Amino acid sequence: MIEKFKNLKNKIGHKVKTVAVSKRSSVEEVLKVYNSNHKDFGENRVKDLISKYNKLPKDINWHMIGHLQRNKVKDIIEFVHLIHSVDSFRLLNHIDTVSSKNNIKTNILIQVKISRDENKYGFLIDELDNVFKNYLSNKYKNIKILGLMGMATFSNDNSLIEHEFSELSSLYSKYSKIVDLEYLSMGMSGDYLLALKHNSNLIRIGSAIFS
Numbered sequence: 614m615i616e617k618f619k620n621l622k623n624k625i626g627h628k629v630k631t632v633a634v635s636k637r638s639s640v641e642e643v644l645k646v647y648n649s650n651h652k653d654f655g656e657n658r659v660k661d662l663i664s665k666y667n668k669l670p671k672d673i674n675w676h677m678i679g680h681l682q683r684n685k686v687k688d689i690i691e692f693v694h695l696i697h698s699v700d701s702f703r704l705l706n707h708i709d710t711v712s713s714k715n716n717i718k719t720n721i722l723i724q725v726k727i728s729r730d731e732n733k734y735g736f737l738i739d740e741l742d743n744v745f746k747n748y749l750s751n752k753y754k755n756i757k758i759l760g761l762m763g764m765a766t767f768s769n770d771n772s773l774i775e776h777e778f779s780e781l782s783s784l785y786s787k788y789s790k791i792v793d794l795e796y797l798s799m800g801m802s803g804d805y806l807l808a809l810k811h812n813s814n815l816i817r818i819g820s821a822i823f824s
Contacts, residue, residue, distance in 0.1 A: 760796030
């Protein structure tokens with residue numbers, strides 16, 4: 614597992630941040646990757662995120678990458694490193710409110726719905742102008758938007774996936790001109806190579822590391 618992970622990191626290069634998705638992995642497996650000098654791990658479920666946070670070293674950077682319900686925000690807000698899946702104005706407002714109550718600033722990514730899959734979450738593209746208008750007007754005083762995140766359609770059609778990644782890359786370029794963004798997050802175990810072609814600099818890898 615560790616040799617596979619080292620080869621993967623060498624393949625993608627040092628300019629791309631890799632979040633090791635540990636949702637199906639044991640604490641012992643996470644520790645093996647952690648001990649190979651890797652500190653960024655992602656979980657899809659709040660319950661699993663809290664459980665692993667309590668059992669593992671406290672210098673791990675925990676990423677919330679799954680759909681986040683508003684009533685769960687308070688459970689992770691004090692320790693989460695980055696929330697990838699901010700997919701609605703209601704969630705955005707709630708994270709800001711809970712962060713304010715805790716006197717902290719929370720790092721987030723804006724999830725954009727680039728997939729044609731109706732089950733995928735995310736802001737619609739025509740909502741993004743209002744997101745950044747509000748952000749620049751200092752409406753959200755206790756969040757920091759670090760970038761955009763998107764998930765492509767689950768498909769064997771590479772041309773469709775590349776079209777969706779290209780679309781998000783263009784949006785990232787557009788909004789980077791008005792806001793200091795750091796991350797374009799797209800690409801998972803099955804499609805990260807296509808994502809890298811379209812300038813992704815943060816990928817979420819699970820099975821390609823832990824299986």
